[in-house]
Amino acid sequence: MDFTNKNVVITGGSTGIGFATAKAFINAGASVLITGRDADALQKAATEINSTKLKTLVSDTSKLADIATLEKAVAANGKLDVLYLNAGFGKFAPIEFTSEEDFDAQFNVNVKGLFFTLQKLIPHLVEGASVLTTSSSATSFTMANGSVYSATKAAVSIITRIAANELASRKIRVNIVSPGAVETNWMEKSGFSPEQKEAFKQQLSSATALKRTGNPDEIANTVLFLASDAASFITGTEILADGGMVNLATSLQ
Amino acid sequence: MSKLKNKVAVVTGASKGIGASIAKYFAGEGAKVVVNYVSSKEGADKVVNAITDKGGIAISVQGDVSKEADVTRLFEETKKAFGALDILVNSAAFQGYTPIEQVSAEAFHQHFNVNVLGAIFAIQASLKLFGDKGGNIINISSGASKMPLPAASLYSATKAALDAITISLSKELGAKNIRINSILPGATDTEGARGAGVTTGSEYERMFIANTPLGRRGQPEDIAKAAVFLASDDAAWITGEQISVSGGMYGF
Numbered sequence: 001m002d003f004t005n006k007n008v009v010i011t012g013g014s015t016g017i018g019f020a021t022a023k024a025f026i027n028a029g030a031s032v033l034i035t036g037r038d039a040d041a042l043q044k045a046a047t048e049i050n051s052t053k054l055k056t057l058v059s060d061t062s063k064l065a066d067i068a069t070l071e072k073a074v075a076a077n078g079k080l081d082v083l084y085l086n087a088g089f090g091k092f093a094p095i096e097f098t099s100e101e102d103f104d105a106q107f108n109v110n111v112k113g114l115f116f117t118l119q120k121l122i123p124h125l126v127e128g129a130s131v132l133t134t135s136s137s138a139t140s141f142t143m144a145n146g147s148v149y150s151a152t153k154a155a156v157s158i159i160t161r162i163a164a165n166e167l168a169s170r171k172i173r174v175n176i177v178s179p180g181a182v183e184t185n186w187m188e189k190s191g192f193s194p195e196q197k198e199a200f201k202q203q204l205s206s207a208t209a210l211k212r213t214g215n216p217d218e219i220a221n222t223v224l225f226l227a228s229d230a231a232s233f234i235t236g237t238e239i240l241a242d243g244g245m246v247n248l249a250t251s252l253q
Numbered sequence: 254m255s256k257l258k259n260k261v262a263v264v265t266g267a268s269k270g271i272g273a274s275i276a277k278y279f280a281g282e283g284a285k286v287v288v289n290y291v292s293s294k295e296g297a298d299k300v301v302n303a304i305t306d307k308g309g310i311a312i313s314v315q316g317d318v319s320k321e322a323d324v325t326r327l328f329e330e331t332k333k334a335f336g337a338l339d340i341l342v343n344s345a346a347f348q349g350y351t352p353i354e355q356v357s358a359e360a361f362h363q364h365f366n367v368n369v370l371g372a373i374f375a376i377q378a379s380l381k382l383f384g385d386k387g388g389n390i391i392n393i394s395s396g397a398s399k400m401p402l403p404a405a406s407l408y409s410a411t412k413a414a415l416d417a418i419t420i421s422l423s424k425e426l427g428a429k430n431i432r433i434n435s436i437l438p439g440a441t442d443t444e445g446a447r448g449a450g451v452t453t454g455s456e457y458e459r460m461f462i463a464n465t466p467l468g469r470r471g472q473p474e475d476i477a478k479a480a481v482f483l484a485s486d487d488a489a490w491i492t493g494e495q496i497s498v499s500g501g502m503y504g505f
Binding site: 165169171208210211214222229233236237241243244 | 423424426427428430432439466467468471472475476478479481482486487488489490491492493494496497498499500501
């Protein structure tokens with residue numbers, strides 16, 4: 001897949017799936033702009049990728065002022081060929097112990113931030129552009145303690161499919177990538193101890209048909225496929241890259 | 254392009270339409286391809302010639318997938334020619350549009366024997382040829398499995414059955430690293446669709462395009478490109494999925 005002369009924007013690109021995808025697009029010849037909240041993390045990503053085709057921008061996707069900053073940077077680049085709305089996070093707790101703060105934080109990043117980033121960048125998308133969102137296999141089952149996170153991702157999925165319908169007349173394709181259990185640092189970010197992490201990894205592996213967890217590169221490959229001309233007739237579709245999640249009758253806490 | 258370098262693939266129903274396009278795209282990515290056909294040797298040979306003219310490797314093998322003995326022979330010929338098997342594409346299908354009052358037992362068996370039993374026979378035979386590293390199965394289903402069409406109760410039911418097989422076998426075979434996925438084409442311009450009445454300028458075609466956000470019918474190549482992705486290591490963590498390639502028709 002060749003993305004030479006294509007401009008790509010990835011929100012939440014300093015670690016995990018966003019970072020792996022940025023690397024893959026750079027290797028395929030694209031110019032990539034990644035965003036993140038943390039300047040140090042962005043710098044670390046830039047050092048590791050080490051390419052003049054990579055730009056970074058400190059931008060908190062949950063803040064409209066930061067989205068405006070992103071829009072200026074995109075406008076300065078001239079055109080936008082691929083937009084990957086990936087920034088998101090989860091905080092896991094039973095409904096009865098979920099705070100308003102955690103509720104708002106997840107909806108502000110995962111839904112409001114994604115929605116307004118899309119809104120502000122739509123005018124910059126070229127005809128034939130491709131938009132991707134990161135949803136989650138969590139929308140396909142009822143994961144205990146994941147009510148808020150799963151609800152944000154269900155919202156992401158329906159927003160994406162409606163965007164596919166609204167933007168089809170400009171030949172812009174919009175699709176969903178839903179990762180299953182991918183090994184990134186999300187478990188640390190969610191406050192898991194090393195023991196909890198290992199135990200949960202075992203649970204997740206046994207819950208997939210392929211009997212293993214995934215790695216961020218495997219999600220990146222799906223994103224690049226959907227963004228490429230090989231997927232020219234695919235829009236409004238969700239691809240679950242989840243190793244065949246069988247069942248997740250377990251708790252995240 | 255070498256996403257499928259040295260892989261051996263069997264594509265059933267590959268003398269025309271989606272199957273033929275998949276065979277050509279697979280060969281273009283370096284796979285050795287068995288082009289299966291039931292009646293059109295001429296069509297299958299055209300596909301083989303198109304592949305070998307470009308330096309690719311392919312053979313044609315006759316066989317009715319709804320007949321177990323034919324399927325056995327198809328995979329024996331595959332083993333004889335290429336030694337092993339990595340990828341099976343179940344593309345052979347029968348498609349008819351009939352109001353329910355006119356559905357006969359014969360039409361029922363014609364649909365289910367090819368579209369469902371044929372896929373099961375081919376999968377069973379494949380399992381014997383897949384090596385230790387696993388295998389890859391792609392079922393060409395249809396958007397009609399999720400959004401059944403009027404006067405297509407039989408066809409839609411066979412595709413829903415095929416998707417259920419995809420999901421069930423993904424769980425049954427995952428531990429052996431055998432991946433299995435369905436592709437759900439939307440309104441695609443094939444000989445099969447034309448034979449079923451979806452001709453250029455027809456009422457069916459107008460209805461399909463009106464319901465496709467990208468504003469056109471799909472071409473066999475659109476489906477073939479998705480099949481290459483699923484067959485390749487790029488999709489190494491994707492199994493048990495039903496992927497719509499429909500210009501948005503089944504995304505809403």
